[in-house]
Amino acid sequence: MEKQALLQHYFGYGEFRPGQEELVDGILAGRDVFGIMPTGGGKSICYQLPGLMLPGVTLVVSPLISLMHDQVMALKAAGIPGAYVNSSLTFPQLRAVYRNMLLGKYKIIYVAPERLQSDGFLEAVEQMNISMVAVDEAHCISQWGQDFRPSYLKIVEFIRLLPRRPVIAAFTATATQKVREDVKRILDLRSPVEVVTGFDRPNLWFEVRHPDMKDGELLRLLEARKRRSGIVYCATRKSVEQVCQLLTDRGYAATRYHAGLEERERMENQNAFLYDEKTVMVATNAFGMGIDKSNVNFVIHYNMPKSLEAYYQEAGRAGRDGSNADCILLYAPRDVQTARFFIENGSDNEDLTEEQKEVIKKQDYERLEAMVTYCKTRTCLRGWILEYFGQKHPEVCGNCGSCAKEYEKKDITKEAQMILSCVRRIRDHLGYYVGKPTVVRTLQGSREKKTIELGLNEVSTYGLMKTMSANAIKELISRLEDGGYLVTELEHQTLRLTEKASGVLYLGESVEVLVLKQEEKLQRLDDDGMTEDERELFDLLRECRSRLARANGVAPFMIFSNATLMDMARKHPTNMTAFKRVSGVGEMKASWYGKEFLKALKGAAK
Numbered sequence: 001m002e003k004q005a006l007l008q009h010y011f012g013y014g015e016f017r018p019g020q021e022e023l024v025d026g027i028l029a030g031r032d033v034f035g036i037m038p039t040g041g042g043k044s045i046c047y048q049l050p051g052l053m054l055p056g057v058t059l060v061v062s063p064l065i066s067l068m069h070d071q072v073m074a075l076k077a078a079g080i081p082g083a084y085v086n087s088s089l090t091f092p093q094l095r096a097v098y099r100n101m102l103l104g105k106y107k108i109i110y111v112a113p114e115r116l117q118s119d120g121f122l123e124a125v126e127q128m129n130i131s132m133v134a135v136d137e138a139h140c141i142s143q144w145g146q147d148f149r150p151s152y153l154k155i156v157e158f159i160r161l162l163p164r165r166p167v168i169a170a171f172t173a174t175a176t177q178k179v180r181e182d183v184k185r186i187l188d189l190r191s192p193v194e195v196v197t198g199f200d201r202p203n204l205w206f207e208v209r210h211p212d213m214k215d216g217e218l219l220r221l222l223e224a225r226k227r228r229s230g231i232v233y234c235a236t237r238k239s240v241e242q243v244c245q246l247l248t249d250r251g252y253a254a255t256r257y258h259a260g261l262e263e264r265e266r267m268e269n270q271n272a273f274l275y276d277e278k279t280v281m282v283a284t285n286a287f288g289m290g291i292d293k294s295n296v297n298f299v300i301h302y303n304m305p306k307s308l309e310a311y312y313q314e315a316g317r318a319g320r321d322g323s324n325a326d327c328i329l330l331y332a333p334r335d336v337q338t339a340r341f342f343i344e345n346g347s348d349n350e351d352l353t354e355e356q357k358e359v360i361k362k363q364d365y366e367r368l369e370a371m372v373t374y375c376k377t378r379t380c381l382r383g384w385i386l387e388y389f390g391q392k393h394p395e396v397c398g399n400c401g402s403c404a405k406e407y408e409k410k411d412i413t414k415e416a417q418m419i420l421s422c423v424r425r426i427r428d429h430l431g432y433y434v435g436k437p438t439v440v441r442t443l444q445g446s447r448e449k450k451t452i453e454l455g456l457n458e459v460s461t462y463g464l465m466k467t468m469s470a471n472a473i474k475e476l477i478s479r480l481e482d483g484g485y486l487v488t489e490l491e492h493q494t495l496r497l498t499e500k501a502s503g504v505l506y507l508g509e510s511v512e513v514l515v516l517k518q519e520e521k522l523q524r525l526d527d528d529g530m531t532e533d534e535r536e537l538f539d540l541l542r543e544c545r546s547r548l549a550r551a552n553g554v555a556p557f558m559i560f561s562n563a564t565l566m567d568m569a570r571k572h573p574t575n576m577t578a579f580k581r582v583s584g585v586g587e588m589k590a591s592w593y594g595k596e597f598l599k600a601l602k603g604a605a606k
Contacts, residue, residue, distance in 0.1 A: 003028070006052055007045070010078045012564070012586035017042045019197035024050050026193030027132060027167055034138075034189055035171045036180060036196040039316030043171045044071065047134035051108045052080065056129030056166075057101075060110045061155055062136045063147075066270065068110035070293075070555075075108060077558045079588035084110040085121060098124045113151040116158040130166045133159060135187065138170035139309075142182035143356060144363065147309075156186060168192075173316065174199075174309045177390050199312070199389045203319045206381040207328045207401030208374070214302060214330050215246055221300060221328060222252060222280070228297040229273075232282045233314055235303035235338045243302055244282040257283035274555040276546065288314060294321035294561040300328045304335035304375055306342055307367035308388050311374075321563035328401075331375040339368050340490065365490050372490070376478055378402055378514050407514035413504065415465070415476050416511040418443065420485060420501045422461035429459050433494040440473045479513040530566060537569040537604050544600040548593055559593060560584060572601060 003024060007013050016024070019035065020042055026033040027050040037043050051058030062068050068084035075082035083097050083106045100106060101124045115121050133155070135141070141152040159165065170187055172180075184192065211217035218232065232247075234240045237258040247254035255269040255278040272278040274293055281287065285305065299318040305311040311329070319325030343364045374384050381400040386393040396403050422443050427433050441448060442456045445463025456462060465473055477495070480486045485501045488494070503509035530538060542556075542565060549556040560568075564584030573579040579598055580590050 003049060003053065006049055009587040010052070010080060011045060011049075012582075012584045012589060014583070017045075017197075019195040020046050022195050023169070023193060027169055028053060030167060032168045032189040032192040033170070034180070034184060034192045034194045035169070036175060036194075036199075037171065037173060038197070038199050038201050039173045039313065040201065040320035040322070041173070041197055043136070043173070046171065047132065047169050048075070048080070048108060051132060051134075054131035054167075056131035057106060058108045058132045058134060059125070059130060060108060060134045060136060061113055061116070061152075062110050063113070063140055063149060063152075065112070067136070068112070070274075070558075071110060073554060074558050077554055077589070078586060080108065081106050082108040082110070085115050086110075086112040087114070094120060101125075102127060113149070113154050116154050117161070122161065126163065130162055130164075132167040132169055134169040134171065136171055138183045138187070139172040139175040139179050141186050142175075142179045143360065144176075144179050144182050148360065153186070156188070174313050174389070176309075176388075199386055199391050200382065200393070201316060201319065202399070203322055203324050204315065205324070205326045205399055205401075206315070206385070207326070208331055208381065209328065209401075210331050214332065215243075217330055218243070218300065218302060219246075219250060221298075222247070225298055225326075227279065229276065229279050229293070229295050230281075230298035230300065231288065231296060231314075231317060232280060233299065233301045233303070233305070234282065234284060235305075235335065235342075237284060239302060240282050240284055247280060247282065252280055253278045254280040254282055257281060257287040259284065259286045271555075274557075275549065276556050285310065285314065288317050293317075293555070294557040294563070295323075296320065296325065297323070298326040298328070300326075300330065302330055303338060304329060304331050304371060306339040306364060306371060308371050308374060308385060309367065311371065312385055312389075321557075321561035323563050323566065329375065335375075336368070336372055336490070336493075339371070340493075343368065368490050369488075372488070373482075376482055378405075378407065378482065409512045410515045411510060411512050412476060412479065413510045416480055416485065416504055418461060418464045419473070419477060419480060420497060420505055422459070422464065423486065423495055423497055424501075424505065425459045425461050426456060427497075429456070430454065433489070433496050435493045436474065436477060436488065436495045439477070439495055440470050443473055444468070444470065480511070483511065483513060485511070530569065534566075534569045537572070537601070538565055540600055540604050541565045541568055541597065544597055548596055559589070568597065568601075573598065574601065 001009065007016065019037055023033045023035045023046040027047070035043055035046055047058060047060065065086050065088050068086055072082045072084050083100065085094065085097055089097065098120050101109065111121065135155060137147070140147045140149040141155065142148060159168065168187055168189055170183055170189065172183070175183065209217060232243060234243055237260045240256050240258045244254050244256040255272050257266055257269050273281040296318045299315045301311065305314065315327035318327055343361060370388060374381070377384055379402060380395065380397050381402050382397040383393045383395065422439055426439065426442060441451050442459065442462055443465040445466040451457060477486060481488065484498055485504060487496050487498055489496055504511055545556045545559050545565065548559055561584055564582060567583045571578065571582055573582060576590065576594055576598070579585060579594050
């Protein structure tokens with residue numbers, strides 16, 4: 001069967017997404033490939049489809065057990081024979097998988113990097129024709145990446161042990177140019193077909209909020225998203241427990257996930273979310289990588305992650321089926337302190353040298369600085385993300401919290417001179433820079449013991465802004481940071497002058513900043529473009545999907561995604577031929593589920 005026919009037969013798509021066909025053709029031609037595609041961009045089809053067409057077996061190296069389980073379940077739901085090898089399998093189960101591998105029962109096998117060189121696995125693959133090794137989440141192989149995993153280096157050793165070098169296919173969603181070059185070098189990709197489809201996800205709405213009370217803001221956001229499925233990310237286990245309790249107390253069908261829970265409870269909670277028994281998952285970053293749940297309508301970050309790579313990866317779990325989805329971050333200055341704690345205490349990996357740990361720490365602080373700037377910027381949020389990953393973009397996207405607000409320019413030259421002069425005079429007085437709180441207290445003329453002991457009441461800027469509140473001064477400092485006049489050195493949290501500040505202090509340059517014409521609480525709901533009748537039909541189709549999911553023991557989205565149900569509601573097919581024209585309906589799924597959905601559609605028409 002040709003690639004186009006296979007795409008329709010197994011996956012239900014009439015055409016490839018951008019970049020997919022080029023990568024598929026490269027693999028089929030025997031070329032190494034490297035695909036950099038956003039989450040939800042269809043990376044898995046790029047190796048699954050040629051894996052079906054190549055004569056031998058495709059191995060997919062994957063970092064997480066949950067990812068392998070979901071991918072294999074999705075393959076089986078599409079009628080494709082697959083398996084996985086990881087620590088979740090018992091010894092008898094492993095033996096059964098190895099036996100079936102030798103019998104040629106699988107076309108695609110997922111494997112954890114730690115299992116590549118285990119005796120049983122090596123013995124099995126030595127007797128098999130391995131046509132391709134696909135490396136998912138390939139950025140994990142680079143120490144410059146945010147998720148460096150030393151176990152990924154075993155991939156290179158494993159490939160060298162194979163009797164014949166197969167095609168190597170690498171894929172990632174979040175990688176800077178430096179990481180991409182590192183991946184190609186370490187994996188020894190030979191003249192690879194490299195496709196960068198871009199990092200943009202047009203269906204995602206980005207917004208950063210600075211609420212005084214996060215709990216109240218979170219409840220307001222969820223009130224507007226009732227019956228929708230979403231993830232709330234928290235920085236710590238304690239926050240997960242508190243937020244999950246808050247939501248369940250308010251009647252939300254919420255569950256939790258973090259590394260402190262027993263493995264059994266984690267899996268039960270994860271399945272409850274995947275099977276739509278719980279609509280909200282409250283979790284740390286331990287949850288999500290490889291979770292292929294397509295109907296996540298929103299991702300809310302209760303705390304700021306420590307890097308833009310991590311944020312974009314986690315936020316990107318929304319809207320994987322192409323439907324509109326919201327990515328909202330609730331920022332507070334204390335989030336920076338939490339991130340710094342994790343940077344200072346997060347690298348206990350025994351496989352890393354002290355030198356590697358220091359390099360990673362330095363990179364983590366640079367990433368944190370970029371993340372904080374994103375949270376504070378008043379420019380286009382989508383543009384800020386794309387700029388970070390090296391992609392060109394328009395100045396205004398029209399689909400983020402910043403672009404939806406109206407700003408006007410305000411001259412703050414006088415206030416800027418006071419603040420910048422205070423930072424400089426404190427440094428001259430003490431011989432070193434201090435943190436933002438000390439600068440604020442000095443400008444307010446504080447009589448606190450520490451301020452007096454440091455002699456800051458003797459500097460000429462002491463009390464210059466005593467009529468302003470601390471929050472107002474902090475906001476001005478943030479605007480000066482946005483403008484590049486000040487910078488917070490994150491490792492020690494000291495506020496420092498930049499070269500640009502000299503123009504204001506000594507050359508009479510003015511300072512203008514953007515301020516909101518009217519502070520408004522933005523609230524965006526998914527705009528799916530459906531009519532009221534189509535929405536009612538969509539809800540009916542969801543009920544049908546839930547029944548079939550329970551009957552077949554699979555997650556609802558593995559039957560059909562929300563995007564497929566929406567297309568079904570719009571097209572309202574009345575026979576099998578028309579049903580197969582719905583986007584996402586392949587031959588196998590049509591034969592398994594078509595009659596039930598057509599029955600539901602017919603009943604709705606009466």
